[in-house]
Amino acid sequence: MGLRQPYSGPGLSAIDAKGRVAIPADLRRKIEANSPGAGSIQLNTHDDRPCLLLFDVGYTQQKYEDFRARVQADIAAGRPVPDAGAFDDDYGSTEEASFDASGRFILPKLLRLEADLKDLAVFIGVGDMIEVWCPRAFLSVERPERLKTQRRVRALLADKGITL
DSSP states (O other): OOOOOOEEEEEEEEOOTTOEEEOOHHHHHHHHHHSTTOOEEEEEEOSSSSSEEEEEHHHHHHHHHHHHHHHHHHHHHTOOOOOGGGGHHHHHTOEEEEOOTTOEEEOOHHHHHHTTOSSEEEEEEEESSEEEEOHHHHHHOOOGGGHHHHHHHHHHHHHTTOOO
């Protein structure tokens, strides 16, 4: 696999009544570069935060190949093999969604409920993946490492005339 483009920066999108939302253009271009021709993304809930994780198919494939390589290396070296069950919940609870040319896809209903995504979604690039937040929840997180991003999200909301 070639050099991956990291995801960075925030974006804001409206969610319609059917759960359709568009991936912000800058992030969508990186998804397309990281998984050429895939036309789909994968989503899951975050283990520690009230948001979703969105990742491209290329990331999932790389993660799986890395795990298989570790297993083969451990077998060759006579070391104990990592428990494959460690990935069961990650893979078993991941949802795939196709997106169109404008980046629009349908957020699965259960994931929408779990992340409290109703009318707006904040997409935040965090390196290998993208977090998808309810704006209110993201702005309520009191962590110093999020202050700059929170200012940017407030500016995105203000540009659209949205007050929370």
